[in-house]
Every structure is written in C-alpha cells, then in structure tokens.
Amino acid sequence: MGGVDACHTSVLLNETVEALSLEQGLRVIDATVGHGGHAEKIMENIGHEGRLLAIDCDFSNLEKARQRLSHYKKQIIFVHSHFDQLERIAHEHDFFPHAIVLDLGVSSSHFDDPARGFSFLHNGPLDMRLDPTTQQERACDIIQNASENHLKNIFEKYGEEAHARRIAHALVKQRMKMPMMTTQLFAECVEYALPVRDRALRRKKHQHPATKVFQALRIAVNDELGQLERVLPQAVRVLQKHGGRLAVISFHSLEDRMVKQFCVQQSNPCVCPPDFPVCSCNKTPTLAIVNRKPIIPTQKEIAHNVRSRSAKLRIARIFSL
Numbered sequence: 159m160g161g162v163d164a165c166h167t168s169v170l171l172n173e174t175v176e177a178l179s180l181e182q183g184l185r186v187i188d189a190t191v192g193h194g195g196h197a198e199k200i201m202e203n204i205g206h207e208g209r210l211l212a213i214d215c216d217f218s219n220l221e222k223a224r225q226r227l228s229h230y231k232k233q234i235i236f237v238h239s240h241f242d243q244l245e246r247i248a249h250e251h252d253f254f255p256h257a258i259v260l261d262l263g264v265s266s267s268h269f270d271d272p273a274r275g276f277s278f279l280h281n282g283p284l285d286m287r288l289d290p291t292t293q294q295e296r297a298c299d300i301i302q303n304a305s306e307n308h309l310k311n312i313f314e315k316y317g318e319e320a321h322a323r324r325i326a327h328a329l330v331k332q333r334m335k336m337p338m339m340t341t342q343l344f345a346e347c348v349e350y351a352l353p354v355r356d357r358a359l360r361r362k363k364h365q366h367p368a369t370k371v372f373q374a375l376r377i378a379v380n381d382e383l384g385q386l387e388r389v390l391p392q393a394v395r396v397l398q399k400h401g402g403r404l405a406v407i408s409f410h411s412l413e414d415r416m417v418k419q420f421c422v423q424q425s426n427p428c429v430c431p432p433d434f435p436v437c438s439c440n441k442t443p444t445l446a447i448v449n450r451k452p453i454i455p456t457q458k459e460i461a462h463n464v465r466s467r468s469a470k471l472r473i474a475r476i477f478s479l
C-alpha cells in the first residue's frame with residue numbers, strides 16, 4: 159500500500175523504518191499505530207518471526223490498523239491506550255522491544271470527521287478529544303471554563319498566535335452570551351477577533367485565520383506535550399533490556415525541541431559543574447544520538463502530502479543495561 163490508505167498518508171515512511179534498523183524476528187512497539195501505515199512497513203521488515211505491540215488512544219484508528227494488518231494478526235498485540243502508559247503496557251505483555259516508533263499528533267481522518275470537532279472546515283461539536291472514552295474535558299469545556307489568561311497562554315504557547323490576548327478576550331465576551339459548542343461558532347469568533355488586516359493577510363496566504371488557535375486548543379485538550387514528556391523516559395527504560403532504536407516524528411516546534419533536549423540530556427547526563435576536572439556525578443549516557451539534525455521530508459513528499467511539511471524525525475540508539 160506504500161503507506162497510503164483512504165484517509166491517511168504516512169509521513170517519512172521509508173526514512174522512519176530505515177532508522178529503526180530492523181531485522182527479521184525483532185520486536186517493535188508502534189505507540190501511535192494510527193491507520194497502520196508505518197506498522198505495515200515494519201511488519202514487512204521483521205518477517206514471520208517478528209512481533210509488534212500497536213498502541214493508539216483513538217479506538218477507531220486502532221480498529222482501522224487492526225483491519226489493515228489483519229494478515230499479521232497472530233504477530234500483533236493491539237492496545238487501546240495513551241502512550242504515556244507505555245512502560246506499564248510493556249510489562250503487562252512482557253514485551254521488551256528492539257525498536258519504538260512515535261509518530262505524533264493526529265491523523266487525517268480526525269480532520270475529515272466533523273463529529274470529532276478537529277476541523278474549522280466542517281461544522282461539528284467543539285470536541286477534539288482523541289479518546290472520548292477516557293478524556294473528560296472537551297475543547298468547548300476549556301473555552302467555556304478557562305480564565306482569559308489561561309486561554310491566552312494556550313494560544314500563545316501552543317499556537318504561537320500573535321493575537322492570543324485579543325482572541326482570548328473576544329472568546330470570554332462571547333461565551334457570556336452563548337456557550338461556544340460548535341467548531342463553526344468558535345472559528346468565526348476567532349476570525350472576527352483578529353485585526354481586519356491580519357484576517358485578510360491569512361486568507362491571502364490560503365490559511366484559515368483560526369488555524370493556529372485550533373492547533374493550540376487540540377494540543378491542550380489532549381495534553382500532547384505532557385504525553386510526550388512522560389513517554390520519552392519510559393521508552394528509554396523499556397528499550398534498555400535489549401538496546402535498540404527510538405524514532406520520533408514530530409510536527410510542532412515545541413515537540414521537536416522536547417525530543418532534541420531529551421536526547422541531548424540523556425546522551426550527556428553529567429550534572430557536574432563545568433569547572434570540575436573530572437566527573438563525580440557518575441551519571442552515564444543512556445543513548446547515542448543517531449542524527450544531530452532532524453530528517454525532514456523531501457520536496458517530493460511535501461508536494462504529494464502537504465501535511466508532511468512540518469515533520470521532523472529524530473532517532474536515538476538506546477544502550478542496553
């Protein structure tokens with residue numbers, strides 16, 4: 159299938175699978191199996207003896223992956239969970255991998271289904287939860303209940319929205335008149351909070367004026383940075399049994415920075431003051447960075463799949479204990 163299904167095209171597919179240094183018979187965790195594009199390619203590389211643990215917190219995506227990979231069903235364990243439970247899941251299944259892949263964020267199907275509330279292009283409930291079965295707080299709950307300052311911080315930090323303060327103020331005024339329950343109402347309120355010139359400028363660049371705010375709200379609803387922060391040390395610990403590769407694809411500068419800083423810190427964990435002649439903290443590296451610069455998609459991939467344009471792939475080799 160080459161990483162393409164009806165709704166989602168896998169990003170940096172060959173680069174990621176190559177980065178994992180796979181061989182026949184290895185064990186792999188795909189912690190964001192999505193529609194199973196990377197997983198399918200992984201299965202081709204690890205052969206009949208290989209095993210995969212496939213995790214996704216979105217049940218409908220997990221089912222899509224299950225169908226797509228039905229050919230390999232005896233070799234795969236599917237787990238419906240958030241990936242910040244990785245270590246517990248690995249122990250529960252006695253599954254210690256040689257490689258882990260994290261392809262962060264959401265899949266195209268999330269944007270295409272109006273009922274999930276991720277998109278300003280279709281009207282639907284302002285929801286955005288990846289797992290409505292365990293997550294209580296919807297996007298509309300945050301918009302309705304958060305303080306103006308908290309909303310401003312969300313839009314500024316996760317969306318790098320230059321007009322975060324103005325937008326937060328307009329939303330708070332609007333919510334007193336009518337709760338913001340739909341994506342359309344929310345998108346309109348954000349758009350009309352912007353200065354006319356910025357609104358027009360964004361439209362001219364073929365960007366919906368509420369794009370950044372939608373992304374920021376999605377990151378907040380799903381605690382995407384918290385999930386990443388919690389999973390990285392767990393990934394290292396479960397890979398330490400055999401040693402192996404960790405590949406992370408991120409789509410947001412804050413995520414990429416977190417992965418980069420984590421890898422730098424783990425590759426040189428010494429906390430001795432810089433003027434100490436020899437290390438006395440005795441902290442040893444847990445990993446080696448494979449690529450100093452992240453791998454990014456080719457122009458060809460971006461032309462074929464515009465969603466890939468912000469992707470960055472970082473790879474680390476975890477040492478066995």
Ligand SMILES: C[S@@+](CC[C@H](N)C(=O)[O-])C[C@H]1O[C@@H](n2cnc3c(N)ncnc32)[C@H](O)[C@@H]1O
Pocket residue numbers: 166167168169189190191192193194195196197213214215216219239240241242261262263264265288385
């Ligand atoms: C970019 S898609 C993965 C696509 C997949 N690699 C493929 O080739 O089809 C990201 C997936 O990760 C899932 N996801 C996002 N955050 C998650 C989390 N914290 N825990 C588990 N799954 C998560 C989403 O539901 C989505 O299915």
